[in-house]
Amino acid sequence: MVKLAIDGGSPVRKKPFPEWPIYDQLEEKLLLEVLHSGKWGGATRSKLPEAERLFAELHDAKYAVTVVNGTVAIAIALQAAGVRAGDEVIVPPYTFFATAAAPLLFGAIPVFADVEEQTLLIDPDQVEALITPRTKAIVPVHIGGAPANMTRLKAIAEKHGLRIIEDSAQAAGARWNGTGVGAIGDLGTFSFQSSKNINSGEGGMILTNNEALADQAWSLVNAGRIRDGAWYQHEVIGWNLRMTEFQAALLIGQLSRLEQQMAVREKNARLLNELLQDVDGVSPLATDPQVTRHAYHLYIFKLHKDLADKLNKSDVCRMLNAEGIPVHEGYVALNQNRAISEEIRKRTGQARRDSCPVAERACEKEALWLPQNVLLGDEQDMHDIAQAIRKVVQSV
Ligand SMILES: *Cc1c(COP(=O)(O)O)cnc(C)c1O
Numbered sequence: 001m002v003k004l005a006i007d008g009g010s011p012v013r014k015k016p017f018p019e020w021p022i023y024d025q026l027e028e029k030l031l032l033e034v035l036h037s038g039k040w041g042g043a044t045r046s047k048l049p050e051a052e053r054l055f056a057e058l059h060d061a062k063y064a065v066t067v068v069n070g071t072v073a074i075a076i077a078l079q080a081a082g083v084r085a086g087d088e089v090i091v092p093p094y095t096f097f098a099t100a101a102a103p104l105l106f107g108a109i110p111v112f113a114d115v116e117e118q119t120l121l122i123d124p125d126q127v128e129a130l131i132t133p134r135t136k137a138i139v140p141v142h143i144g145g146a147p148a149n150m151t152r153l154k155a156i157a158e159k160h161g162l163r164i165i166e167d168s169a170q171a172a173g174a175r176w177n178g179t180g181v182g183a184i185g186d187l188g189t190f191s192f193q194s195s196k197n198i199n200s201g202e203g204g205m206i207l208t209n210n211e212a213l214a215d216q217a218w219s220l221v222n223a224g225r226i227r228d229g230a231w232y233q234h235e236v237i238g239w240n241l242r243m244t245e246f247q248a249a250l251l252i253g254q255l256s257r258l259e260q261q262m263a264v265r266e267k268n269a270r271l272l273n274e275l276l277q278d279v280d281g282v283s284p285l286a287t288d289p290q291v292t293r294h295a296y297h298l299y300i301f302k303l304h305k306d307l308a309d310k311l312n313k314s315d316v317c318r319m320l321n322a323e324g325i326p327v328h329e330g331y332v333a334l335n336q337n338r339a340i341s342e343e344i345r346k347r348t349g350q351a352r353r354d355s356c357p358v359a360e361r362a363c364e365k366e367a368l369w370l371p372q373n374v375l376l377g378d379e380q381d382m383h384d385i386a387q388a389i390r391k392v393v394q395s396v
Contacts, residue, residue, distance in 0.1 A: 004395050005322035012388040013324030017381060020373040021199045026256060030249035040245050043231065047248035052205070054255050058173060059180030059188070061207035063214030066243040067221050070169040070191025073204035074102035076241065077187040078137060080206075080216035081163040083108050086347075087136040092122035092148075093335040093359040094367075095141040099167050100334045103139075104343045111135070112335040114356035118286040120144075120300065120367060123358075124152040130354075131156075137163040142171035142181055144369075145197070145295025146287055150176045150184045157185070165189065168207075172198045173262050175293035182207035187217070192247070197261070197297050197372055198254045200247035265296040265375040268382050272299065272375075275386035281307035281393045299370040300330075301389075308365040310396055317368065319395070323388035328369040333359040 003009030030047070039046055052064035067073045083089060085107025091099050093112045100110040113126040122140045138157055140148035150166075157164045164185025168174070172190055174181045182188025187210075190196075192203030206217045218227055224238035225231070273284050284301045287294060302308075303316065313329060320327040334340055335354045345351045370385065 002391055002395075004319055004392065005324070006319050011322060011324045012391060013384040015324070017326060017374045018376040020371075021194065021254075022257065022261075022376075023250075023253060027250055027253035030253050031246060034245045034249045037245075041242065045245070047245045047252060048243065051248040051251040051255070054252065055172075055190070055205055056207055058255070058258075059182040059207055061180065061183035061188070062209045063207065063211060065206045065214060065217045065221055066248065067204040067206060067241045068243060069202050070167075070189060070193060070196075070204040071098040071102055072239075072241050073189035073191070073206050074098060074139065074165065074167055075105050076217050076220045077165045077189050077206050078103055078108060078139075079106060079220055080213050081137055081165060081186055083136045083163070086134070088132060088134045089137045089139055090122075090127050090130055090135060091139045091334075092141050092143070093333040093354070093356045094120050094331060094362060095143055095167065095334065096169065096331070097334065097337065097340075098169075099139060099141055100337070100340050104340065104347070107347060108136075109134075109344055109347055110334075110340065112354040112356050112359075114358045115362070117358050119146065119288065120285055120359070120362055121146060121148040122153070124149055124156055127153065128156050131160050131162070135160070135162060137165055138185075139165050139167050140185070141167040141169075142174055142295070144285070144298035144300050145171045145174050145372075146285070147171060147174050147176040147181050147291050149288060149290070150181075151290065154185065163187075169196065170297035171295045172196070173258055173293060174291070174295040177290045178292050183209045186210060187213055192251060192254075195371070197295055198251060198258060200243075200250040200254065203243050203247045203251065261376060262293070262295065265372060266294060268375045268377065268379075269294070269296050269299055271379060271382045272385060275382060276301060276389070279386060279390045279393060282389055296375055297372050298330075299372075299375055300367055301370075302362065302366040303368070305366075307393065307396070313365055313368070316392060319392045320368075320388055323391065325385055325388045326371065326374060328371065330367055330369045331363055333363045336360065
């Protein structure tokens with residue numbers, strides 16, 4: 001049998017994968033323009049409106065509001081949509097902490113709807129089963145860059161009079177049935193934190209097609225001002241959550257490369273899907289045919305049940321890392337996060353812990369990630385990944 005790298009054998013791969021972030025003279029030029037203009041932020045906006053326009057167009061949205069990050073983008077979008085303390089918001093458990101923390105930051109209660117086995121995206125049947133008179137909104141998360149089933153979720157939201165806020169932090173550029181994510185629901189939120197596919201160091205955006213909701217969000221982000229009001233006219237209680245012109249400069253630069261990078265990620269993901277068909281014991285996540293553009297912030301694959309029962313997921317990660325493949329274990333299911341459960345208990349007086357067996361099993365035993373930059377490599381890189389996975393799987 002071939003000796004694994006973790007046991008002192010030769011690793012499948014010694015070369016690094018493409019580094020992230022990627023930038024060139026365009027970002028240099030745009031950043032220097034901001035520097036020399038003296039307009040770095042505050043009331044003067046020059047690059048910000050352009051970044052907002054480009055990003056809204058990319059997602060077929062009419063209105064965009066830039067904010068400091070993707071976490072507050074969710075909290076502000078929920079509040080703009082009318083969600084208040086004590087209201088329930090249905091979220092998936094297989095996502096980053098912020099999806100459930102954002103409602104709790106202003107006293108709204110996340111309720112966890114389990115994900116679909118095949119996609120790890122929020123399961124519309126589970127959502128519908130959890131609706132109560134207190135439910136105000138659904139927050140589907142387009143995890144890894146794959147849109148959740150927006151057709152079914154919209155039908156459910158319409159039937160029950162609920163708002164949809166799409167957490168699209170990982171899905172810049174993704175499309176569902178030909179329409180950009182973000183404004184398919186009532187509002188959508190994005191993150192430009194440094195690991196995301198569009199990177200401005202930190203940053204976020206809220207998109208919507210609803211002018212009133214856009215104005216509400218804008219006010220909450222701009223110290224309670226109104227769009228055409230005077231500088232010292234404050235009509236509601238709001239934060240200052242504005243992005244700077246430097247971040248807008250980076251966004252414009254990064255957006256110029258998105259289409260080309262998306263095409264490379266999609267092509268490599270297709271190849272890796274094919275190669276993994278020939279590896280026993282693992283499968284990539286399924287993609288709904290209605291996902292017409294997958295943003296591949298993550299390439300997620302699962303260990304089959306028999307293999308996952310034999311092999312510890314952390315060990316598989318360590319073995320693959322030793323082979324030169326930067327696989328990651330990913331999330332802990334948020335319905336099992338103690339800080340979240342504790343806060344829900346404090347707010348509701350009830351020790352509720354939603355059970356989400358699919359997400360829990362994916363987190364504990366099955367789901368593994370490759371980060372987006374790995375998909376920016378070439379064909380040989382994908383062959384190396386498949387070969388390393390085969391080597392590790394065959395070692396058991
Ligand atoms: C990154 C991320 C966020 C939070 O964005 P920040 O800009 O880091 O605050 C929220 N939801 C998901 C799914 C994310 O991946």
